[in-house]
Amino acid sequence: MSDRSLPDISRRTFARGLAATATVVGIDTLSGRWITRAAAAEAGSSAFDAVPRLDGELLLDEPSRQAVAVDNGNLTRVVPRAVLHPGSTADIQTMIRFARRNGIKVAARGAGHTTDGQSLSPGLVIATGSLNRIHSIGPAGADVDAGVLWSDLVRATLAQGLVPPQLTDYTNLSVAGTLSVGGVSGRFAQGAQIDRVRRLEVVTGTGESLICSATENRELFEVMLGGLGQCGVITRARVDLVRAPTAARIHTLRYTDNARFFRDLRTLLRRGELDEVYNIWAPGPTGWDYLLQAVSYYDAPSSPNSARLLRDLSVSPTEASVVDLPFAAYLERINNVIDATSGYERLVKPWFDVWLPDSTIEGFVGAVLPTLTPEDVGPSGFLLLFPQQRAKLTRPFFNVPDSNTWVFLFDILTSSPTDTPPAGFASAMKARNRTLFDRARAAGGTRYPIGTLDFDRADWKRQFGARWPELVRRRQRYDPDGILAPGVGIF
Ligand SMILES: Cc1cc2nc3c(=O)[nH]c(=O)nc-3n(C[C@H](O)[C@H](O)[C@H](O)COP(=O)(O)OP(=O)(O)OC[C@H]3O[C@@H](n4cnc5c(N)ncnc54)[C@H](O)[C@@H]3O)c2cc1C
Known part of the structure; x- marks a missing residue:
């Protein structure tokens, strides 16, 4: 079947479960196009893989896709075919499994403040801003969703006399976005933000949701911290807090x-x-x-x-x-x-x-x-x-x-x-x-x-040095089909 024979979806489409048959979206597995079930039936397509029920929204309309087609650098434009505003970790699992079986590339996006297309994808963008709950704050740390902005977290922790020991200078950045790159400032003796994380919840490239820490799924924990999303999507994090000065x-x-x-x-x-x-x-x-x-x-x-x-x-x-x-x-x-x-x-x-x-x-x-x-x-x-x-x-x-x-x-x-x-x-x-x-x-x-640099595979290999074979091994383990983080360009 030719790509043209199926009507594309141009209006705002919410995938909110199989009940709303007319707007159920999925993939025509022959052409690889996102279509409604009705459009697939109309075109006589027998190969339709419907997106399962979601707690959040899957948006296919042009403005929603354009909104995540550039980052803070404004140097690269990559328009995704779909944008997920997850309502839960389960939504991310569902869509990663769906993307994997349909060969769709997936990028997680926090505040989109990297400058070289790191958070862009031609396939699916998971916009984590909808996962923005601060679950708890206390002397033992803060338990937060991936899309929480550090600025919001800081306002909430200061109200309790606490603060993360390391921050970026600009804090309208997502927790998972900076944990994927490092996160530093002039606080020279505190380590990077990634050194002050106790625990992560991660959905891997196979759609599995895993808790990881220094003692549990350690390989995943290590590779997610400063690892540019090569092995999974962070959905939740426990970060350190210390007493705040006045x-x-x-x-x-x-x-x-x-x-x-x-x-x-x-x-x-x-x-x-x-x-x-x-x-x-x-x-x-x-x-x-x-x-x-x-x-x-x-x-x-x-x-x-x-x-x-x-x-x-x-x-x-x-x-x-x-x-x-x-x-x-x-x-x-x-x-x-x-x-x-x-x-x-x-x-x-x-x-x-x-x-x-x-x-x-x-x-x-x-x-x-x-x-x-x-x-x-x-x-x-x-x-x-x-x-x-x-x-x-x-x-x-x-x-x-x-x-x-x-x-x-x-x-x-x-x-x-x-x-x-x-x-x-x-x-x-x-x-x-x-x-x-x-x-x-x-x-x-x-x-x-975080910056803008023409960087090829040989450069990345040199960048990771002796850790390169280990990165490759962990990538193969957690994202065997290589669907994650296309904008970073390591693999
Ligand atoms: C004005 C400004 C000031 C800055 N100041 C500092 C500073 O003081 N110190 C510093 O260290 N950095 C600084 N940065 C850089 C910033 O820390 C990084 O760009 C950071 O990645 C931005 O977070 P974000 O939420 O925008 O991430 P995004 O740009 O959305 O994502 C960054 C990378 O992380 C991946 N990612 C995002 N969310 C997830 C997730 N849930 N799971 C897995 N991977 C994910 C993306 O795919 C992408 O590869 C600054 C940036 C700006 C624009």
Whole structure:
């Protein structure tokens, strides 16, 4: 039967069980097209595989599919054939089994904030935003659905005097989305978010729902944390919580000299007296100004001793600009900036994100920074450096360089000046990213896979290094037909 002989579905279609026969959707297994049962009958198709009853919604209409056809990078458009807004873990099991027997590729999507098509699929997108329940919060941790946004979780935990020990700076991101990539900030001694997870519920590529942890289904647990969804879809997570302070003091120290900056940065890291240390760069009169952020949490009315915290640096503590914020406002500060930037989500964002070891970061930054123009960053883009204590990054499939001390995430978070950038902007930035990545890799660097990079199988193999055969084995075990995570492009 030709593909054309079956009417396609153009209106909004809800697959809400077999009772509503006219709108039951499924696959014509000969043509591979999504159709209604009625359309299949009309066309005389004998090969119809109906989608079983769902608690949530399966949407096939154009606006719903277009809504998940791009991500935050706006560089790649892949329109799926269907979008699942799951009402339960069982819905994800049902649709993964359905996809598997019909050879449909499946991507899980949280907030869709990766920038290189990682959450896109030509087949089915599972939009986890409908799984957004916070089941419990307590000193032993938070038990949350995969689609809960960290910002919502933080608001709920702060109400109980608790907070996740590690967060991303921007928190309108889904729990499972950041657990699939890593999740870090200037909290340099806390590990990544994936190091602060106790338990996951995962639907594998065979449709099986498994609980996994360090002691139960450990292989699956390990490969899901920072594993870019290669072996399953996270449906629920138990994440650590710690006592929340009431306020944060942000000291900003300005540098123009690379060596002085790194000397002071290392001094602050070595002392370990601050809660966060990171850097942002801003265009200055003679190049890029380094704006070192040294953050101390505290419980008002007591307050940090800034002079002591910033002692013996090349910049006097009196030169630091100091801002005190209530802790909740501190955690919202980046969300407020990003969300107040009109149209930010539509800008083209060819991001460059790379991890480097302590031994080469200074030389890399010192060499690359002077080559970057304001256009490389864009009016609403930014440059970031997050240090992390290497020993605290424990998950085997989180690809960070080896180091006895620190590793550093260096980000060029490029955004285009408008949502219709000049021709050649994206390709020029992607070429830049590749050149910089090759340079970083030669310096012992690895890719933080939230950004935009032309990356082939050989690159992925090198990225996983000695863990590659193990990744392949686990993929074959948990997703034997290779239907998951097509947008990442590892397999
Ligand atoms: C403005 C901004 C600021 C950021 N700041 C930081 C930061 O400070 N620190 C940091 O570490 N990162 C940061 N990021 C990057 C961010 O952590 C990642 O892009 C993260 O993946 C986004 O979460 P998401 O919910 O949008 O995931 P998505 O983009 O939806 O998904 C990311 C990947 O995870 C997979 N995935 C999603 N849900 C699931 C699931 N349930 N099960 C299995 N796989 C799944 C997707 O298929 C995809 O491969 C930032 C991003 C933006 C846009």
